[in-house]
Amino acid sequence: MNAINRNEQNAIARAVLEIDVNNHAGVMSHVVGLFSRRSYNVEGILCLPVGDGRQSRIWLLVNEDQRLAQMMKQVEKLEDVIAIRRHNADHAVFQDLETFFRP
Amino acid sequence: MTETLTGAQITVRLLERQGIRTVAGIPGGAILPIYDALGQSTAIHHVLARHEQGAGFMAQGMARATGLPAVCLASSGPGATNLLTAIADAKLDSIPLVAITGQVPKAMIGTDAFQEVDTYGLSIPITKHNFLVSSADELLEVIPRAFRIAASGRPGPVLIDIPKDVQTQAIEVSQWPEPGRTEPAPAADPALIEQAATMINSAERPILYLGGGVIHSGASAAAIELAEKASLPTVMTLMALGAMPVDHPLALGMLGMHAARYTNLALDECDLLIAVGARFDDRATGKVAAFCPQAKIIHIDIDPAELDKIKTAHIGITADIGEALGQLLPVVFQNSRKIWVDRSNALKAEFPFDLHSTDNPRSHFGLIQSVAACLDDDAIIATDVGQHQMWVAQAYPLRRPRQWLTSGGLGTMGFGVPAAIGAALAERQRTVVCFTGDGSIMMNIQELVTAAEENVNIKIVLMDNATLGLVHQQQTLFYGERLFASQFRSSPNFVKIAEGFGIAAVDLDTFDNPCATLREAISRPGPCLIHASIDAEQKVYPMVPPGAANRDMIGA
Numbered sequence: 001m002n003a004i005n006r007n008e009q010n011a012i013a014r015a016v017l018e019i020d021v022n023n024h025a026g027v028m029s030h031v032v033g034l035f036s037r038r039s040y041n042v043e044g045i046l047c048l049p050v051g052d053g054r055q056s057r058i059w060l061l062v063n064e065d066q067r068l069a070q071m072m073k074q075v076e077k078l079e080d081v082i083a084i085r086r087h088n089a090d091h092a093v094f095q096d097l098e099t100f101f102r103p
Numbered sequence: 104m105t106e107t108l109t110g111a112q113i114t115v116r117l118l119e120r121q122g123i124r125t126v127a128g129i130p131g132g133a134i135l136p137i138y139d140a141l142g143q144s145t146a147i148h149h150v151l152a153r154h155e156q157g158a159g160f161m162a163q164g165m166a167r168a169t170g171l172p173a174v175c176l177a178s179s180g181p182g183a184t185n186l187l188t189a190i191a192d193a194k195l196d197s198i199p200l201v202a203i204t205g206q207v208p209k210a211m212i213g214t215d216a217f218q219e220v221d222t223y224g225l226s227i228p229i230t231k232h233n234f235l236v237s238s239a240d241e242l243l244e245v246i247p248r249a250f251r252i253a254a255s256g257r258p259g260p261v262l263i264d265i266p267k268d269v270q271t272q273a274i275e276v277s278q279w280p281e282p283g284r285t286e287p288a289p290a291a292d293p294a295l296i297e298q299a300a301t302m303i304n305s306a307e308r309p310i311l312y313l314g315g316g317v318i319h320s321g322a323s324a325a326a327i328e329l330a331e332k333a334s335l336p337t338v339m340t341l342m343a344l345g346a347m348p349v350d351h352p353l354a355l356g357m358l359g360m361h362a363a364r365y366t367n368l369a370l371d372e373c374d375l376l377i378a379v380g381a382r383f384d385d386r387a388t389g390k391v392a393a394f395c396p397q398a399k400i401i402h403i404d405i406d407p408a409e410l411d412k413i414k415t416a417h418i419g420i421t422a423d424i425g426e427a428l429g430q431l432l433p434v435v436f437q438n439s440r441k442i443w444v445d446r447s448n449a450l451k452a453e454f455p456f457d458l459h460s461t462d463n464p465r466s467h468f469g470l471i472q473s474v475a476a477c478l479d480d481d482a483i484i485a486t487d488v489g490q491h492q493m494w495v496a497q498a499y500p501l502r503r504p505r506q507w508l509t510s511g512g513l514g515t516m517g518f519g520v521p522a523a524i525g526a527a528l529a530e531r532q533r534t535v536v537c538f539t540g541d542g543s544i545m546m547n548i549q550e551l552v553t554a555a556e557e558n559v560n561i562k563i564v565l566m567d568n569a570t571l572g573l574v575h576q577q578q579t580l581f582y583g584e585r586l587f588a589s590q591f592r593s594s595p596n597f598v599k600i601a602e603g604f605g606i607a608a609v610d611l612d613t614f615d616n617p618c619a620t621l622r623e624a625i626s627r628p629g630p631c632l633i634h635a636s637i638d639a640e641q642k643v644y645p646m647v648p649p650g651a652a653n654r655d656m657i658g659a
Contacts, residue, residue, distance in 0.1 A: 026223060026235065033227050073408035079232040079252060 013064035014043070014089030019075060020082040023049050023056040027080045031058060034074050040067060044094050055082065059093050105277040110239035111136035111270040112143075114203070117246040119146045121282045123174050125528050127152050127161035131178025133218060134205025136270035138176075150528060150557060153549035155182050157521040159189020160547065163198050164525020167508045168483060168533075170321065172199035172253040173525070179205045180218030183264075184225065188515060191229040193260040195512025196342060197319060199253040200260035201246075202226075208268040209237065222264045231259030239272040243280050250283030257406040258319055288405050291422035291430055299377075299401045299418050300434035303333055306375035308443045310395075311335040312358070315342025315511070316380020316404060322425035323347065323504040326379060329428055334440035335377065336447040338366055340387050341496055342511045343380070348502035355447065356456070359387035360647045361493045363456035367653040369447050370395050378402045380424045383413035384512070393652030403427045457644075458498055464617045467491070467566060467637045471498045473618050474536060474564055477625040483508060483526045483535040487519030487543030490572035493643040495538045517546030520563060524550060527559035534560055534625065541567040541594065548600065554630040555605035562625050563601075563632045568639040569594045576642050580657070581649075590639075601632035608632040 021027045028047065035042050044061030062068065068086075075084050108116070114137055118126070127150040130138040141149055152158035155177040165173035177186045183204040193200040207216040223235040232252050234245045242265070249261040303309055311330050317323055323346040330337045330353050337347050338358040347354050355366045367389075370376070376398040381387070388394040391413055402409070402416035403424060410419035420427055463469040471494060484499055485508040486492040492509060501507050508526055510518035523537035544565055554561055568575075574589040601608035609624050611617040611633060624631050644658030 026227070026233075029224065029227055037228055070408065070412055077406070077408055 015062055015064055015068060016087040016089060016091040016093060017060040017062060017072070017075075018085045018087060019058040019060065020050075020084075021056050021058055022080040022082070023054055024080070027056070028058065030078050030080060031060075031075060034071065034078075035062070038067065038071070040065065040071065046093060061089075061094050105275050107273050108276050109136065109140065109271055109273050110242055110265065111140040113239060113242050113274075113276065114246065114265065114270070115140040115144050115147065116279070117242065118174060119144060120279060121247070121250055123147060125150060125165060126174040126176055127158040127525065128176025129153075129155050129158060129178065129182060130176075131182045131205065131218070133179035133207055133267050134176060134182070134203075134265075134270070136267060137203070137205065137265070150524075150553065152521065152553055154547065155185035156189050156517065157547050157550040157553065159186045159200075159202065160192070160518055160521035161525035161528065161550075161553075162200055162202075163189060163193055163518075164485065164508060164522035164527075165529040166193075166198050166200055167522065168505055168526040168529045170319070170505065172201050172250050173529070174201045174203065176203050177205070178218065179207055179222065180220045182218075183222040184220060187225060187229060188513075190226060190260045190262065192510055192513040192515045192518065194229050194231065196510065197258045197315060198260065199258040201249050201253055202260060202262045204262065204264050205270070206235070206264045206266040209266045210268070212266065222262070226262045226264075229260070230262045233262040233264070235264045236266070236269050239269055239274045242269070243276070247280045247283035251286060252283075254284065255286040256288055257316075288423040288426065289421070291403070291420050291427040293430065295418055295420045296427065296430045297434060299420065300431060302375060302399060302401060302418065303335075303377065304436045304438070306399075308373045308446070309333070309335050309375035309377060310355070310370060310373040310398075311337040312340075312376055312378045312381050313337060313343040313346045314340045314379065314381025316424050317343050317346045318504045320380060320405070320424035321504070322380070322428055325425055325428035325432065327351070329432055329435065332432065333435045333438050334444050336369060336444065338362075338370065340381050340384065340511075341509060344496060345501040345504050345506045349500050350502070353444075355451075357496055359384075359389065359653065361497060361643050361645065362653070362656075363497075364454035364645055364656055365447075365450040365456070367647070367656060368450050368454060371654050372446070373398045376400050378404075378416070379428070380404060382409045388413065389647045389653035390651060393654065456497065461498075464611070464621070465635070465637070467494050467641055468498050470564070470566065470635055470637070471495055471538070473621055474538075474625070475500055476618075477622045478534060478536065480506065481533055482506070483523075483530065483533050485509065485519050485523040485526060485535060485537040487537070487539040488514045488516045489540045489543055490568075490576065490641070490643050491538050491540045491543075491566040516543040519543060520547050520554070521550045523561045523563070524554050524557065524559050527561050528557065531560070534562065536625070537561055537563045539563055539565050540572060541565065541569060541591070541597070542571045544597070551601055551604035551606055551630070551632070558629050560628055561630050563630075565597055565632060565634045566637050567594070567597065567634060568637045568641070570639045572639070573643070575639065580642070580646075597632065597634045606630040606632060608634065611635040
């Protein structure tokens, strides 16, 4: 997380990415590595297995950026990524987590 | 029939089933079980490199010359880290490679064990995909899959990290998986092909822009057919050289930083750019905003992430190049496009490429032409990285896909000699020439002894100016002539070095008739180093200064 405060963060347009992946060690590294090598900060991450556990779903909260479309294409190319979907920042998944992130 | 086999034996058997007949590598503790099994294989010839990077580039040479995935092997820790540069190089040039590394036993992973390094983590950003194998059983799925991934879609390197205990684990194998093969790419959207054809048919000044994808797809003949049918002047990237013969009437040569003036000027005038298997690399485009400023763009690539990455395409088509061109050909009209072809020829005549003093074999271009005069199109031309590479790209008459092996994207000095060895191992019937420089050859010079050991038919033409030529050039032109760390104060005796490594060597400097000596050295089978001093003040011209528009070329 970078050092800007919550008000400033709220002023930045956000997007939520929903990524279905195969569930094994290293998949998260593949996904977030694509962001870190481009100095593209990931503001929030949630990940849990789905169904029988062979797949996981990764939720990423990221800043809107002109590079986002290219980022999504790069993520989609990963062998272990099954699908990627883009949502608006008001998506419910990160909404109820505030209580866990009080300073 | 059920057999009990170790992970190591399974690995070797799967490589055999995959059709692999030559691998390059260096053994070490953590990969010894695989080497033990490899030693029992009668089908696979192992080439013992002297540095793992050399092994990686030998595999690249095999893959680039044949188009098929090739294999390199290394042990854990330093063995694996030494491979990384060759793997990264394969990623940037989309070369199908399968790298197999040994790893410490599973129970010791993460303990900073002897020769342990996080090979999986290190290789994530430089591979198309990578695996850390956790059981012998998994190898049956992972190895064919690695070959499939390496060869399908946009090709690339795949790394398989195999812990030592997985190599020694014995399991029962009753059924073998099918070898991993190239999966066909989805077909081009016919509606988009139709639109592209309409755009080509109505264009007045179109240019066909061929990239390395044309070579990978085996689509050179289709690209030439399209160019001829619609009369499209054609430029090639560094990676695409050979896709269209340089002396084809429609060929405008290599575009970009070291293009002929007429090439970049023609691009400046075009009203439609048909980019095929090319990725708008910065060395090709120069300042992007000023690249083909009047042109609409059709972009065809097998990798959807390349579309709209640098330049927004008016029509973007995700497809295998050969398949897409196959659809496009019948719907593109025959058109002599006389005005534009005449204009393109006029630019060629007005701003020609200056191959000055080609008749002097002691000049850089003269030497390249003299080498070419000794060879036919069957020869493979490899290079290292630097001034010599650009001069060969500019001046060598490349006429055949896969004739040209060069490190484009990563620009790795040290690529040339081991890549040439790999090409010669894969294509025994061909003569392989490696143009190199005195800076580059030192970066993998240890592989000369591998060349001697394998008795490969490679001719290393060493253009020696006792400088890091491109650095020297940039310091001269853009850093106020403050030459620093670009001139070698001490130069080795390369002829003695080559002889010390056990290969023949000649010094053209000492012969009155260098052309005759050259011809004799090239026609003699086996490895040979041919040393030639060249003038350190020579520049690669023309040149687009870094960050400038392609039209603003300097020199020559």
